[in-house]
Amino acid sequence: MEMLVGLVAGIIFGTILTLAGVIRYEKQVAAVLFKDMTIIKFMFSAAIVGAIGINLLNQLGLISLHLKPLALGAIVFGGILFGLGWALTGYCPGTAVAAIAEGRIHAIFAVIGMIIGSALFINLYPYVKPLIDLGNFGKLTIYQVANTSPFLIILLLTIAAGVLFYVFEKNRL
Amino acid sequence: MKETRLNPYIGGVLVGLLAIAVVYLTTMLIGDTKFFGTSTTFAKIAAAIQKTITPNISNEYFNKLNLKVDWQMMFVLGIFIGALITSLLNRSFKLELVPPIFMDKFGSNFTLRAILALLGGIFVGFGARLADGCPSGHGLSGMMQLSLGSLIAVIVFFSSAILFANIIYRR
Numbered sequence: 001m002e003m004l005v006g007l008v009a010g011i012i013f014g015t016i017l018t019l020a021g022v023i024r025y026e027k028q029v030a031a032v033l034f035k036d037m038t039i040i041k042f043m044f045s046a047a048i049v050g051a052i053g054i055n056l057l058n059q060l061g062l063i064s065l066h067l068k069p070l071a072l073g074a075i076v077f078g079g080i081l082f083g084l085g086w087a088l089t090g091y092c093p094g095t096a097v098a099a100i101a102e103g104r105i106h107a108i109f110a111v112i113g114m115i116i117g118s119a120l121f122i123n124l125y126p127y128v129k130p131l132i133d134l135g136n137f138g139k140l141t142i143y144q145v146a147n148t149s150p151f152l153i154i155l156l157l158t159i160a161a162g163v164l165f166y167v168f169e170k171n172r173l
Numbered sequence: 174m175k176e177t178r179l180n181p182y183i184g185g186v187l188v189g190l191l192a193i194a195v196v197y198l199t200t201m202l203i204g205d206t207k208f209f210g211t212s213t214t215f216a217k218i219a220a221a222i223q224k225t226i227t228p229n230i231s232n233e234y235f236n237k238l239n240l241k242v243d244w245q246m247m248f249v250l251g252i253f254i255g256a257l258i259t260s261l262l263n264r265s266f267k268l269e270l271v272p273p274i275f276m277d278k279f280g281s282n283f284t285l286r287a288i289l290a291l292l293g294g295i296f297v298g299f300g301a302r303l304a305d306g307c308p309s310g311h312g313l314s315g316m317m318q319l320s321l322g323s324l325i326a327v328i329v330f331f332s333s334a335i336l337f338a339n340i341i342y343r344r
Binding site: 010 | 182183185186189190193196200203205206208218230232235238242246247249250251255257265267272273274283288291292298299302306307309310313315317318323332337
């Protein structure tokens with residue numbers, strides 16, 4: 001059952017990603033060059049809608065959260081490396097897989113690279129570990145730190161996204 | 174005929190609804206809440222390949238990776254299948270060796286594109302493991318849970334990509 005839900009969810013996700021055009025190299029690079037904000041519109045809309053439903057379900061005690069720890073050292077250094085690679089290759093892991101399916105042959109090299117990069121991490125883990133322990137504050141949500149309701153945070157994020165979307169549309173990005 | 178396109182806001186809303194459905198259904202059906210993610214699958218593939226080459230590999234991280242086929246692997250396989258069927262149906266499928274923007278800056282040399290895609294992929298793979306997630310795990314699932322670490326990760330991913338893309342593609 002677990003496998004079936006995963007497969008079906010993946011097929012629907014892949015379908016939406018492809019229809020929205022967000023799996024393209026040129027969309028991802030154009031977003032960070034501030035020329036076409038399609039992927040930002042997509043990502044923020046998804047995050048806000050998902051946040052409303054998931055926090056409702058969580059407040060009702062129907063689901064459990066799977067938070068990743070706030071490990072500042074790992075997030076900052078890993079994030080910088082990720083950003084450099086993302087700019088070069090033009091794909092993140094999910095979109096690279098979808099791009100191959102859309103016939104983008106060069107995305108195969110992106111995926112091979114991601115596997116090599118993962119292998120390097122696994123083998124270098126003992127040396128990288130101190131970085132992961134650096135500034136590790138454990139699992140934290142924004143609303144815990146701000147000591148407020150998750151729905152106030154969602155409201156603020158929605159307003160921020162709304163302002164961004166307005167600027168994007170006004171400038172035809 | 175022009176390919177069918179979906180407005181990105183509507184696409185995003187649909188993905189948000191899909192995530193809610195997945196979180197609820199997995200909790201009800203299998204008793205474990207599942208969130209979107211993709212990059213751990215790359216690490217599992219790497220570990221599986223390595224295990225066939227150096228069978229006695231063992232360290233704290235390797236041992237934590239469960240090499241059995243799991244939810245996320247099926248999810249990633251689904252992304253491939255969904256993208257393949259959709260791109261064939263909506264005519265966006267195209268065999269492409271060098272993408273636009275890259276071509277404008279570096280020309281149509283496939284070898285150069287392959288090398289840079291591979292090199293970038295290595296940074297992405299390593300960085301995603303170190304940051305413990307990618308734009309699906311942090312950007313979608315983490316943000317939906319209002320995780321502070323994920324919010325910071327997304328800010329760093331984009332800031333770094335903006336900086337490097339403007340260096341790489343500046344004309």
